[in-house]
Amino acid sequence: MRKSQVLLVGAAVALLVVLYAFGRTIPRSDKQAMSTAAPMQGGQGVEPIAFSELLETAKGKIPAEKLLQINTIETNVIRGDVNAQQIAAYKQLYNTWDSLNQLPVAAYYLGQAAKLENSEKSLTFAANLFLAHLQHAQDPRIAKWEADQATALFDQAILLNPANDTLKMSQAMVYMNTGEPMKGVAKMKEVVAKNPDNIDAQVTLANLAIRSGQFDKAIERLEGVMQKHPDDAKVLFVLAESYRSKGNTKKALELFEKSKQAMKDPELKKEVDNYIKDIR
Numbered sequence: 001m002r003k004s005q006v007l008l009v010g011a012a013v014a015l016l017v018v019l020y021a022f023g024r025t026i027p028r029s030d031k032q033a034m035s036t037a038a039p040m041q042g043g044q045g046v047e048p049i050a051f052s053e054l055l056e057t058a059k060g061k062i063p064a065e066k067l068l069q070i071n072t073i074e075t076n077v078i079r080g081d082v083n084a085q086q087i088a089a090y091k092q093l094y095n096t097w098d099s100l101n102q103l104p105v106a107a108y109y110l111g112q113a114a115k116l117e118n119s120e121k122s123l124t125f126a127a128n129l130f131l132a133h134l135q136h137a138q139d140p141r142i143a144k145w146e147a148d149q150a151t152a153l154f155d156q157a158i159l160l161n162p163a164n165d166t167l168k169m170s171q172a173m174v175y176m177n178t179g180e181p182m183k184g185v186a187k188m189k190e191v192v193a194k195n196p197d198n199i200d201a202q203v204t205l206a207n208l209a210i211r212s213g214q215f216d217k218a219i220e221r222l223e224g225v226m227q228k229h230p231d232d233a234k235v236l237f238v239l240a241e242s243y244r245s246k247g248n249t250k251k252a253l254e255l256f257e258k259s260k261q262a263m264k265d266p267e268l269k270k271e272v273d274n275y276i277k278d279i280r
Helices: 015-021 051-059 064-079 083-099 103-117 120-134 140-160 165-176 181-194 199-211 215-226 233-246 249-262 266-279
Strands: none
Touching: 051 103, 051 140, 064 083, 083 103, 103 120, 103 140, 120 140, 120 165, 140 165, 165 181, 165 199, 181 199, 199 215, 199 233, 215 233, 233 249, 249 266
């Protein structure tokens, strides 16, 4: 996917966590309003698919020899009296299903292993696997099931490390991508209330304000953040988009230029240049 196809403002909000993980603030290079977001998957009114149904469907798509192998490993899970044996069997199932490109089923078994291991690292990895996949799920029932799985894994990880704001933000992304944005906003506000200097959370909340047409709220929030972080590229970029969305093109262009100067990635600078040319 070209970088210009991945945008900070107006994209599926869960993508923000990935972008921030790599320190990236990425605009789009067309004139479409950035407050137009990708549709949410799933929602409060959607019943999650049963894993048994998901597994049965997946088993119907694989070769007979692989099915025999999987059935054997499943038996090992049941017979595994020792925690370590069950973890090993679950991971073997994960690797097997992953090799067959049955990602939701693979993620389930990795999640089961992570729950038994009960380590923040393994729980977070499994939860993020669900989060990454649910953004592309075509079936709302599968998206809802994946969201439930991710939420439970994040809950367990947060219990191990309540001070980890990144976990709470990631869990917020799950809610935002499954039709429960207010739960996600509440999680983000919880992070900001405890740590006002969490730029990623502040920018995400501003992004949501832009998406809902609350441009003044986005501007007020980011102008406040700018007082302590006047040279942060993400803050400058989203603040610029807030002004652009409100109709103040002159102010927006000024801030886009500042944002570009604060970026270290030459390719990102080119993308911002292209976006600026489209706006003029």
